[in-house]
Each structure stands twice: as structure tokens, then as C-alpha cells.
Amino acid sequence: MDLVLIDALEVDTVIGVYDWERSITQTLRLDLELGTDIRPAAAGDDIALTLDYAAISERVNAFAGEHRFALVETFTERLAETLRADFGIAWLRLTVRKPGAVSAAGAVGVSIERGTRPGDA
């Protein structure tokens, strides 16, 4: 399986479990690994035959602006569902970090894998 990568993508969204978090935007930092087969795109040198990381990054940014959740878990799960449906992604790993949420930590967050890896039974 090959991967298309998007690292350290920062988006602003309304997120948090506390009342004070409902009236501000906070930055989330995302890492995405998107399973695919890059050989058709490479053979044809054709963007239409791969996962367009620019288009996917724009979709993530739009999703963050359109939704407000309490939990990072909800943001992550719903975003994974959206990206898989919109872009036909067979497998992905999505890590979402909330920098600054715990002052003693560099970042906190969650990481999920969804779907079936291309090539796996």
C-alpha cells in the first residue's frame, strides 16, 4: 500500500467540553496518512488518478469551519467519515492534536485508523 501524506495541517474550529470553549475558535493540528496505489497516477502523470492532497486539505479546512463539537474524538471520527465518503479513501490514519489544551504537554489528541488497507484481504 502506498500513502499520500498531509502533515501538521492546522485548522481553526470551535471545539471543547467547557462553556468558555463554545465562544472561541481553537487550532487543531492534523496528520493524515491516506492509503492508495500511486502507480496509476505516476504512470500517467495525472492528478485525476491519485488523492489530491491540496483538495483534501481544503475539505478539512471547510469541515472545521462548518462544525462545532465538544470532543476531539467526535471531530476526528466525523472528519474521517467525511473524507472517506467524499474522496473514496479505502484506508486512512488520522491524528488530531489540540496544542495548548494541557499546558504541561506539547499537545494532546487522538489517532484513528479506518477502512481496509488496499491489498489486504
Ligand SMILES: Nc1nc2c(c(=O)[nH]1)N=C([C@H](O)[C@@H](O)CO)CN2
Ligand atoms: N479525550 C478527551 N479529553 C478531553 C477533551 C477531549 O476532546 N477528548 N477535551 C477537553 C477540553 O475541551 C480541554 O481540551 C480544554 O482545555 C478535556 N479532555
